[in-house]
Amino acid sequence: MAKIRRVCHLLLRFLAFAATLSAVVVMATSHERASFFTVSVEAKYTNAPAFKYFVIVYSVVTVYGFLVLFLPAQSLLWRLVVALDLVFTMLLVSSFSAAVAIAQVGKKGNSYAAWLPICDSVPKYCDRVTGALIAGFVAVIIYIILLLHSVHTVIDPLLLRKN
Amino acid sequence: MAKIRRVCHLLLRFLAFAATLSAVVVMATSHERASFFTVSVEAKYTNAPAFKYFVIVYSVVTVYGFLVLFLPAQSLLWRLVVALDLVFTMLLVSSFSAAVAIAQVGKKGNSYAAWLPICDSVPKYCDRVTGALIAGFVAVIIYIILLLHSVHTVIDPLLLRKN
Numbered sequence: 538m539a540k541i542r543r544v545c546h547l548l549l550r551f552l553a554f555a556a557t558l559s560a561v562v563v564m565a566t567s568h569e570r571a572s573f574f575t576v577s578v579e580a581k582y583t584n585a586p587a588f589k590y591f592v593i594v595y596s597v598v599t600v601y602g603f604l605v606l607f608l609p610a611q612s613l614l615w616r617l618v619v620a621l622d623l624v625f626t627m628l629l630v631s632s633f634s635a636a637v638a639i640a641q642v643g644k645k646g647n648s649y650a651a652w653l654p655i656c657d658s659v660p661k662y663c664d665r666v667t668g669a670l671i672a673g674f675v676a677v678i679i680y681i682i683l684l685l686h687s688v689h690t691v692i693d694p695l696l697l698r699k700n
Numbered sequence: 701m702a703k704i705r706r707v708c709h710l711l712l713r714f715l716a717f718a719a720t721l722s723a724v725v726v727m728a729t730s731h732e733r734a735s736f737f738t739v740s741v742e743a744k745y746t747n748a749p750a751f752k753y754f755v756i757v758y759s760v761v762t763v764y765g766f767l768v769l770f771l772p773a774q775s776l777l778w779r780l781v782v783a784l785d786l787v788f789t790m791l792l793v794s795s796f797s798a799a800v801a802i803a804q805v806g807k808k809g810n811s812y813a814a815w816l817p818i819c820d821s822v823p824k825y826c827d828r829v830t831g832a833l834i835a836g837f838v839a840v841i842i843y844i845i846l847l848l849h850s851v852h853t854v855i856d857p858l859l860l861r862k863n
Contacts, residue, residue: 584812587801613859620857623786623847627793634794635801638750642805643813649747650806652815684786691855694783696776 543610549679554602556676557629560669561595564588567665571658580659587635588666594632595673598625619687626680633673640666706773712842717765719839720792723832724758727751730828734821743822750798751829757795758836761788761843782850789843796836803829 568581582588605618644663646654656663688694731744745751768781807826809817819826851857 578812580812585810586804616855616859617857619855620848620851623851627790627844630790630794631797634797638798638801639805641749642802642815647748649741649743650815650818652805652813655813681790685783688783688786692779692782694780696779 546683547606549683550602550606553676553679553683554599554606556672556679557595557599557602560672560676561592561599563665563672564595564669565592567662567669569659569662580655580662582666585639587632587639591632591636591669591673594628595676598629598676601625619684619691622680622684622687626677626684629673629677629680633670633677636673637670640670709846710769712846713765713769716839716842716846717762717769719835719842720758720762720765723835723839724755724762726828726835727758727832728755730825730832732822732825743818743825745829748802750795750802754795754799754832754836757791758839761792761839764788782847782854785843785847785850789840789847792836792840792843796833796840799836800833803833 564582568579570577570579572578582592601621608614608618640663642652642654643666644654644656646652727745731742733740733742735741745755764784771777771781803826805815805817806829807817807819809815
């Protein structure tokens, strides 16, 4: 039972690592050139501070997720990993939400502020950003599951065990 | 010692409650009318989905923070509170980040996407949104402190105690 649990845990961590890695790669490599009248503009992630924040945070978490894969099961450092999971999940949630907020304006625009949607001009770029955000969402969900599982194991919040 | 700790804890929770409440009130009541050529537009929080999300999440957390203030110190439900703190802090971080991302575009604009800043047209509205975001930031910080304190107490991640 403990072995199955350990394998499931490692599998989830590996999936989270793969999701953050693909989010970074897809977001960082997506670019498209568009012409407005005589001006040619290249759409890429560095144009929006929220997308830059997304790439930085997801890169850091990718490195962290990779290192954690090699931590032995008996290590006492797993307690530190719970605390680090908490901090990094906050950062993931934060950068993901900021990126989604900006992507939403990019797709739908905002008529009150006279911000026009840009996805008609750079459709491929928009599709790739959407892909990166989906991978980012998967990573966020997995990290939240890992965290809630840790909390459940350690604190027993639903009072299932007898004292 | 336990009593001082209990008072500090309650004080922090009360501050978090006050911060989320003021964030909601300031964000929800801020509006300003501006005229572009012949069109009159009212800037208010319902114009941006990210601000609507901010108001909804902060309202829910305000109610939660109010209820937790009345939980007796001996209650076993404090374990459930740790798990709920985790979920609500994620929601706070998420809505705060999304609102900041949109507010940043509102203040600075984005020249690549041809989104113009709107703060010159509605300066008072911008100031009030900034105020709401500052209160929101304070609430996020307090909830993260409460969470890290719970984790520290229960899991001892820095391995300070001898086994």
